[in-house]
Amino acid sequence: MPSVGETISHCLVAEGVKLAAGMSGQQIGPLLDQIANRTEIALMYARQERVAFDICDGYARATGNPGVVFTDSGPAAANLMCGLVNSWGDSIPVIFFAGHNDSTEIASGQTKEIPFVELFGPVSKWATVISDPSQTLGVMRRAFMHMRTGRPGPVVIGLPFDVAKSDVADTDYTPVSSQPRARSGGDPARIKEAVEMIAAAKRPYVYVGAGVLYSEATAVLVKLAECLSLPVATTLNGKSAFPENHALSLGIGGFARAAYSSLPATKLAETADVILTIGCGFKRHATRVLPDAKVRHIQIDVDPKELNRDHLADVAILGDAKIVIQQLLDTAESTLGRDRLQRADTRHDEINKLKSQWSALSEPLLTSTEIPINPFRVTGELMKLVDPTQTILLHDAGTVRGTTSQHYLAPTPRSFLGFGVQSAMGWSTGAAMGAKKAFPEKLIVTIIGEEAFNETALDIETSVRNDAPILVIVKNNRKYIDQDGGNSQRLAYTRFHQGMNVCALVEAMGGKSHRVEQPDKLANALSKAIATVMAGTTTVVEVLTTRINASLHSLWETEM
Ligand SMILES: Cc1ncc(C[n+]2csc(CCOP(=O)(O)OP(=O)(O)O)c2C)c(N)n1
8 A cells, every 4th residue: 555655746746746845854754755756746955945945936936836845844844934924925826745743742742843733824825734644635635725726825734754654545536636726706796886887987997916817817807908998007926917018008006106116007096096906915015005085996806805905995806816807808898888898099198108208217227327237227138138928037025126027028927926925035046946947948037136145045056956047136235235124333234244255156056157347247247147047057147236216206206
């Protein structure tokens, strides 16, 4: 009879899992050996557990599918908390198996015992311990239902050492993924109200989050926007959910105003009379100002906890984004007259004008010749060098979020991987490796600040060792002290007075590196780096930049 470990590996393969990442240890051994035996699953071995989690997180953001993370028990499992919390915050499906004390030792205070479910339960979609071999198939089925249904999220499973080695009598497993995802539609009465409200609106505005990506609703959203001439902005996490090269795209927006909202998104949000929001959580970073009470709000979300959370919507629709948007489209097409369905031109003219103003204001930043280099110039140069349909761009925490995400045009779903509800520094190093494993033929680039880079820099060696070549652009603004998080001079000195030699570190780990201090050297360094990455070697470009406020509202608020 197969063991629990073998049965789990069989279920993972049956569910279509293609990537495993983690670190070893005695108590996870019986499962890990079985996963390692399955050549259907690519295997990555990180240098810290948190990065293994980030690898599977990046893979899931790039594909929609979960990878499997493995760690030993106790501190090994706890060491990935930063990655778990980050995935939980952004609703990313990852299945995590941790080694665990023998089932007979639970709650006995043994070596490496941690309060497993108490620790992981609040920061996962589901956390459990398999305490008997007979539970194996049921736990696997429930885990995949959690990850594939409703609002996704990580699942955490503790596997006691003795259970992992025990035999399983029933191994006949039908994978959840053999069936279509279970999705729910919206209440038809609310759908009708929403369509009437949008049709009657003079200045409707659509604001979408990552829920549209997770539901794979981009194509139907484009149809709805075109059918009703609706301008569409996204959150940072939702960036790429609507093609940013589309005439109706406004780029990153806010409910009315967000730290990084583009000029077109901000202006149209400020003047909207009806706002349709889909699958976005209105987090403080993204949503600075809630709409005025006279603005009508139609809110769609798959999670009842998100509906009416910060603000009472006029029409709240509980349901899966793809199904609900299709319902809105069908109802609009069957109930609205031609005059509404073909009302396009004035909106397009206004959007085009705002986009031109936004380009004119942005151009000096994207082409700046300042020394130290303006961080927006890095994005400007990168955009000239890459084909965004063959590239996946990531960003990390800190000001790089703003200097990377506001201008890069993401044309297809998941061509840009935004993150940020928890915004764990150092996430993108591992996440970029996961994206590379998902799409080996694509160029994977992350833009990261030097402090965030330091958090996970030793796992550059993981990308070299595990054949996941990525391009890492480190924006190093250490010389220009950050006052965010403390004004004390002593703190600033302690934090910034000496940085590490990024290039030497990267080369020591088997990567290639370039250091750029002058803007006219950027293009050459980046194109050389792209060539070495595509030839198979992780390459880091360290760019000495100045520190700036990445929110650009002041540009137009003073000028216009
Ligand atoms: C794991 C973690 N620790 C701390 C923070 C708080 N934090 C957010 S950004 C930041 C500084 C980032 O500096 P750097 O990476 O150099 O990027 P910059 O803001 O300079 O562009 C800190 C400490 C965080 N988000 N995540």
